[in-house]
Amino acid sequence: MAQLLWQPAFPTNRGVFAVLLKGVGKLRLVVVWRETWRRRRKMFIKQFRTGGDRNFGYLIADAASKKTLVIDPSFSPERIVDCAYKKGYQIVYIFVTHDHFDHTNGNAAIERLTGARPLLYGDTDPKTGVCVEDGSSFPLGKLEVKIIHTPGHTTDSICLYVGNSLFTGDTLFVGKVGGTDLGAGARAEYDSLREKLLPLPDETRVFPGHDYGIAPESTIGVERRSNPFLIQPDFEAFLDLKRNWLAYKEEHGIA
Numbered sequence: 001m002a003q004l005l006w007q008p009a010f011p012t013n014r015g016v017f018a019v020l021l022k023g024v025g026k027l028r029l030v031v032v033w034r035e036t037w038r039r040r041r042k043m044f045i046k047q048f049r050t051g052g053d054r055n056f057g058y059l060i061a062d063a064a065s066k067k068t069l070v071i072d073p074s075f076s077p078e079r080i081v082d083c084a085y086k087k088g089y090q091i092v093y094i095f096v097t098h099d100h101f102d103h104t105n106g107n108a109a110i111e112r113l114t115g116a117r118p119l120l121y122g123d124t125d126p127k128t129g130v131c132v133e134d135g136s137s138f139p140l141g142k143l144e145v146k147i148i149h150t151p152g153h154t155t156d157s158i159c160l161y162v163g164n165s166l167f168t169g170d171t172l173f174v175g176k177v178g179g180t181d182l183g184a185g186a187r188a189e190y191d192s193l194r195e196k197l198l199p200l201p202d203e204t205r206v207f208p209g210h211d212y213g214i215a216p217e218s219t220i221g222v223e224r225r226s227n228p229f230l231i232q233p234d235f236e237a238f239l240d241l242k243r244n245w246l247a248y249k250e251e252h253g254i255a
């Protein structure tokens, strides 16, 4: 009799719990799907094969405001600007990931075409008065462009973090990292990768400055788990791999 008095108001059998859990699972799925859809709608990314040594350039737009950013126009400024204009996008920033000729050679042409000044590390944007330095950020409609200074390949190397996408220039490639000397440059690059890029969320999309890998883009999670340089246990091993990269590539069938 006592048992009957303590019976809960709702049946608590397994079937009811299963239905409830299924409902929660479906709800989570809908939330994730809506978030992905919302982000995609908000942000437009186009990757261009600009020429040179398999260089990549990028057009990134806040779809709602049509405010647009170009990264490393290099050998194809006209094509990138043409694409932006056809979509009705307004180019408000041009960033250059570092001062190597194959990334900077389109700067004069794109400034002529758009009136926007290409910005490298240390430059101040004439419109916003913001300096391109570690931690600075630039508004792009409802998006934000965050600058991450990643010295190593060059002392002025930057990565640009927009939404959940990271534009890595020559700091990080798909399955590879940027070329450096075997001294201070390598040390700086190791620290930049470890301290600034690897802490980013797994799902962060990685868009490199060259098409050197098995795919044109990757994610931080994939690179953290599989990039030969990022799976090394310490700086000495990282340096050792740089020293013996040609032999490693041959041994592992890497192009």
Ligand SMILES: [Fe+2]
Pocket: 098, 100, 153, 170
């Ligand atoms: Fe470079």
